Amino acid sequence: MSQDIALKMYQRDRHRAQALFKHSPTLSKSASLEGDHLLHRFEPDWSKFEHVYAHELLPQKDGCKKTSRFLQEVVDVLIDYVHKSNDRSTKVLDFHHPHTLREMMDHCLDIQEEPQNLEQILSDCKETLKYCVKTGHPRFFNQLSTGLDIIALVGEWLTATANTNMFTYEIAPVFTLMEDIVLTKMRECIGWENGEGDGIFAPGGAISNLYAVAVARHTVMPDGKTKGLSSLPRLVMFTSEHSHFSIKRAGALLGIGTDNVVLIKTDERGKMIPSVLDAEIERAKREGGVPFFVSATAGTTVLGAFDPFNDIADICEKHKIWFHVDGAWGGSALISQKYKGLLEGVQRADSMTWNPHKLMGILLQCSAILLRRKGLLEASNALKAPYLFQEDKQYDVVYDTGDKAIQCGRHNDVFKLWITWRANGDTGFENRINGLLDMSHYLQQKLKERKGFEFVLENPQFINVCFWYVPSSMRRLTPGPERDARLHKVAPKIKAMMMEKGSTMVGYQPLGEKPNFFRMIVSNAATTQPDIDFMLNEIERLGEEE
Structure with a gap:
């Protein structure tokens, strides 16, 4: 085989050509080096996508390589977000008021007439996640649905890839079963x-x-x-x-x-x-x-x-x-x-x-x-x-x-539930639920031990723990309308400050004639006792600033 032919093969298929160079004594080491030089000159830099557009991806005939590299980049972005969601040194959210956030993201929010290159699309993905609330963060307590289960995440990715409808067996045979x-x-x-x-x-x-x-x-x-x-x-x-x-x-x-x-x-x-x-x-x-x-x-x-x-x-x-x-x-x-x-x-x-x-x-x-x-x-x-x-x-x-x-x-x-149930079994889910109730009981015990915290309902039936934080300046007030009116403003102010800081998130609301109180939900299996302590310390610290 001539050196020119090998070099052309090298350009098309580097791994195959390297094997030829390795096993053919007639091909010199310089040919391999020259092949590297040719690849460097003529192959695009797949780590960047400034000159690549969506219409060049699959199903384009020559879109396989571009598609694979682009998807790998997207997956890296997602994995980074998963890691940050489980990193307690990162913020739960980077909060900005709606008009401010609109101005900050104005460069990527508007849909333009001309297509954007894939480098910009990757940047848009990163920018979007940057300002999302990390609902999988161990210190996010705001909703009943929290956490970022990895197996369920895999299930959601596969579901999106399969992209089928659930109305008939003929188009969703496995999923309907x-x-x-x-x-x-x-x-x-x-x-x-x-x-x-x-x-x-x-x-x-x-x-x-x-x-x-x-x-x-x-x-x-x-x-x-x-x-x-x-x-x-x-x-x-x-x-x-x-x-x-x-x-x-x-x-x-x-x-x-x-x-x-x-x-x-x-x-x-x-x-x-x-x-x-x-x-x-x-x-x-x-x-x-x-x-x-x-x-x-x-x-x-x-x-x-x-x-x-x-x-x-x-x-x-x-x-x-x-x-x-x-x-x-x-x-x-x-x-x-x-x-x-x-x-x-x-x-x-x-x-x-x-x-x-x-x-x-x-x-x-x-x-x-x-x-x-x-x-x-x-x-x-x-x-x-x-x-x-x-x-x-x-x-x-x-x-x-x-x-x-x-x-x-x-x-x-169904798929994300099915695969997560397969991965955990009944036992795994039972341990998860029991662990969340244990965490709720830990929270209740800590509330009893701390000054300034009052239960809306002691010994609740379930995970929900509802309580007031009463700042030291209000603790000598006689129970009544004046105290309730002042207490009603405390939880919203603390919530606003914790969101501005991005340290944690806890929901609040009134109930009937009861003034605003915190409703604490532990539904994330990643939450630990130190996370509960952190949240209580944060409420207490911010409550004394209000």
Whole structure:
């Protein structure tokens, strides 16, 4: 083989040519060096993308190499963000007011007529992540859904790469099987015999609750599907005064009306009072309404209360009313042998919402609506569109689940849950949930030991810990309106200062006549006792500055 031919091969395939140089005694070392020189001269610098544009990537015929290098660069950006999210020396957020942030990012926010090169696109990715809140940071306590589980992250990456729809088996064969298996597993956790029943993944707990109300309405008044609201009597639904707002919103969206969503009083711990529920159902009947739906809550958003499910189930059976449990937050406690007793009686529910993207740490979004009886989702929602749901397909069309859904296009939310459950097993998830409750108990103990901290509710049922910080300047004030008015301003000021600093994030809100208080949520398995101590120290330090 001539040296010229080898050099040309070297330019096309460096590794192959190097092998030729190594094993051919007739090719000189200088040829290898000359090949390196040629590559240096003629190959582009793949570490930069100033002259590369999106249209040059796959599916362009010669786009493989550019695509691989570009994706590797993007993955490096993402890995760096994952590392920073777990680095306690980094800020939870780099906060700027909206108008300021708009000015700072003006160079990359606007969409221009001409395409930007991929170097700019990489810069845009970095800039975007720079100003994102690191919800996976161990000191982020602001929401019920926190953390950055690596296996779930891998699941989300694979899901995006597969980029398929969940409406039929023919385009999502593996994922539809996974969905069936995972939903069956979740129904088994609830306690429904052999995991029988039905369900579907929905875009968040609010939509899962919407499904429950829609199916319940169809079950009691099926003519509404074809004849509309004019064919229906005045339907009435009931939920706790501490329930999630999505229950009331479902009443608005489905034409029931928020005036017909009755909020049931709770006891001092935030649990629905069954006797009040029974009385309100009787009252609605006397006034000509048709009670059809009761929603109990497994882990209320603020106090973390679990309603008395068996008592509520008795009332629903007595009045022949659909019994739903909103377990978006607390449903995952079913996996823990230690804490599943919080949901005693949930197996009597007709439906249940469960959000693995909260307590189980699955990445957003991952929510399921689960039903005890099969076929109700299709009865309520199916329209048998012939361009999707043909009955004469070559496979069992029971796996074409799209007609159960409100949506047509439906994101694959099951894979990240399936693969994380595979990686952790029941035991891993149980240990996670027990560990989060242990961390909540540690927080409660520390609050009792520190001056200036007062519980909104002592010994809460669940992870939620609600408390006030009372600055030293206010501790001698007599309890009453003046003290409450001043205390109401403390949590917002502390929250603003911690966000400006970027040190931590904790949510706050009022409740009824109670002034603003902190609602502390530990739902990130990366959070440690020193992180809890840091957060309390920060609140105390900032509280004395306010």
